[in-house]
Amino acid sequence: MTAQEANYDGLVGLTHNYGGLSAGNLASAHNVGQISRPREGALQGLAKMKRLHEAGLIQGVLPPHERPFLPLLHEAGFTGSDAQIIEKAAKHAPSLLRAVSSSAFMWAANAATISPSSDTRDGRLHASAANLVTMLHRSIEGPQTARSLQAAFPDKGHFCIHAPLPTQESFGDEGAANHVRLCAEHGSPGVEIFVHGRLAGFAPGLKFPARQTLQANQALVRRHGLNMDRVVFAAQAQSTIEAGAFHNDVVCVGAKTCLFFHEYAFADTAQTLEAISRAADGLFEPQFVQVNQDEVPLRDAITSYLFNSMLVEIPGEERLVLIAPAECRETASVARYCDKLVAGNGPIGRVEFVDVRQSMRNGGGPACLRLRVVLSDAERAAANPDMLLSDALYAKLTDWVKRHYREQLAPADLADPNLLVEGREALDALTAILSLGSDFYPFQRA
Ligand code: SUG
Numbered sequence: 001m002t003a004q005e006a007n008y009d010g011l012v013g014l015t016h017n018y019g020g021l022s023a024g025n026l027a028s029a030h031n032v033g034q035i036s037r038p039r040e041g042a043l044q045g046l047a048k049m050k051r052l053h054e055a056g057l058i059q060g061v062l063p064p065h066e067r068p069f070l071p072l073l074h075e076a077g078f079t080g081s082d083a084q085i086i087e088k089a090a091k092h093a094p095s096l097l098r099a100v101s102s103s104a105f106m107w108a109a110n111a112a113t114i115s116p117s118s119d120t121r122d123g124r125l126h127a128s129a130a131n132l133v134t135m136l137h138r139s140i141e142g143p144q145t146a147r148s149l150q151a152a153f154p155d156k157g158h159f160c161i162h163a164p165l166p167t168q169e170s171f172g173d174e175g176a177a178n179h180v181r182l183c184a185e186h187g188s189p190g191v192e193i194f195v196h197g198r199l200a201g202f203a204p205g206l207k208f209p210a211r212q213t214l215q216a217n218q219a220l221v222r223r224h225g226l227n228m229d230r231v232v233f234a235a236q237a238q239s240t241i242e243a244g245a246f247h248n249d250v251v252c253v254g255a256k257t258c259l260f261f262h263e264y265a266f267a268d269t270a271q272t273l274e275a276i277s278r279a280a281d282g283l284f285e286p287q288f289v290q291v292n293q294d295e296v297p298l299r300d301a302i303t304s305y306l307f308n309s310m311l312v313e314i315p316g317e318e319r320l321v322l323i324a325p326a327e328c329r330e331t332a333s334v335a336r337y338c339d340k341l342v343a344g345n346g347p348i349g350r351v352e353f354v355d356v357r358q359s360m361r362n363g364g365g366p367a368c369l370r371l372r373v374v375l376s377d378a379e380r381a382a383a384n385p386d387m388l389l390s391d392a393l394y395a396k397l398t399d400w401v402k403r404h405y406r407e408q409l410a411p412a413d414l415a416d417p418n419l420l421v422e423g424r425e426a427l428d429a430l431t432a433i434l435s436l437g438s439d440f441y442p443f444q445r446a
Pocket of ligand 1: 018019020025028029104107109110138177246247250308362363364365367
């Protein structure tokens with residue numbers, strides 16, 4: 001079966017800001033309180049989407065969520081008009097206001113875990129929206145993400161969209177950020193690697209929280225109907241989480257037969273690689289590209305986000321291309337490593353740098369901004385065409401961003417009730433552009 005890998009990117013939201021909300025995410029902690037540039041951030045994201053679209057890849061768009069998210073402020077006991085609620089929250093619960101104003105949904109790698117139809121028992125593509133329970137500001141994303149996925153993949157004959165796992169810490173699930181799929185060809189059966197940072201209920205008193213549980217991964221494998229012989233469960237190294245790798249995709253990325261990872265990514269590297277080789281037996285020969293600590297220290301990997309690159313197959317190019325953050329060029333050890341990587345004859349033939357600095361300052365590189373969805377020809381035909389990037393949609397979206405997004409956002413601006421009004425106007429217009437109907441957002445249904 002022929003199939004292609006599509007990238008669905010989250011559009012950066014109108015309230016993109018540096019709230020310092022994610023303990024363990026060093027960029028988020030370092031940039032707290034800085035002035036953000038939502039318009040620039042959205043245009044950077046769109047430019048990356050355009051680049052991949054022009055390279056011949058299928059590029060999808062996932063709409064921003066409604067922010068500030070008033071339903072949570074209602075549940076937290078705030079009453080009055082919308083403007084009064086914002087005002088009271090700003091005064092009495094500023095950290096709650098920051099949480100409900102976050103644009104974190106833009107990191108679509110955390111939106112869901114996707115198993116392509118060639119891996120599943122019922123031959124449908126399975127997607128589980130992530131519950132993101134570990135962080136308050138992210139725990140409100142799941143239901144709206146499931147709605148976006150339903151809109152993108154409406155045909156139940158081809159697609160099965162699951163609700164998030166139960167919203168309890170035992171099932172901590174951060175979506176595809178801890179999931180890697182290797183394969184010979186996208187449309188052939190693959191090996192799905194599920195990485196966890198902790199076990200349910202296991203609280204070892206570490207400095208930073210591990211977000212993904214083994215139990216969540218096991219539940220995803222059951223729901224998606226995967227062949228256990230082709231599944232690998234792997235543990236992240238705790239010391240690497242403590243160094244700032246809050247998701248496995250900060251230290252590892254894989255595509256086709258290639259796994260590109262840092263020496264310190266996994267708790268037990270030898271065992272993990274052996275398990276992957278065993279699961280791939282008869283399907284393909286995995287190519288492991290391990291980056292050692294003496295070439296790229298973990299600290300540099302985390303600040304540059306080398307592994308949060310997209311690893312893609314570009315039509316007409318024989319080897320894989322690494323779409324890396326511009327910061328990789330500016331980190332000496334990483335820049336040196338990239339030169340060496342492409343000079344060799346391994347599976348990665350080229351590195352291309354993209355500027356997603358607005359996202360990077362909150363800990364999201366090029367790979368965080370996208371959700372990978374392998375689509376067979378029939379599935380692609382069944383996917384919602386209005387959520388797939390074309391030159392015309394790109395032009396409409398850039399124009400929409402320029403009309404609606406603020407240039408800058410300072411922390412105090414979150415208390416401005418106009419931000420809510422502007423956001424609703426913008427999202428109303430967006431639902432028309434993406435043909436999402438007029439009841440897509442909670443505020444449209446109120
Ligand atoms: O969950 N940052 C996100 C970054 C997610 C990156 N995703 C992947 N690695 N796949 C997070 O930590 C920061 C928000 C703030 O501080 O304002 C934030 O949520």
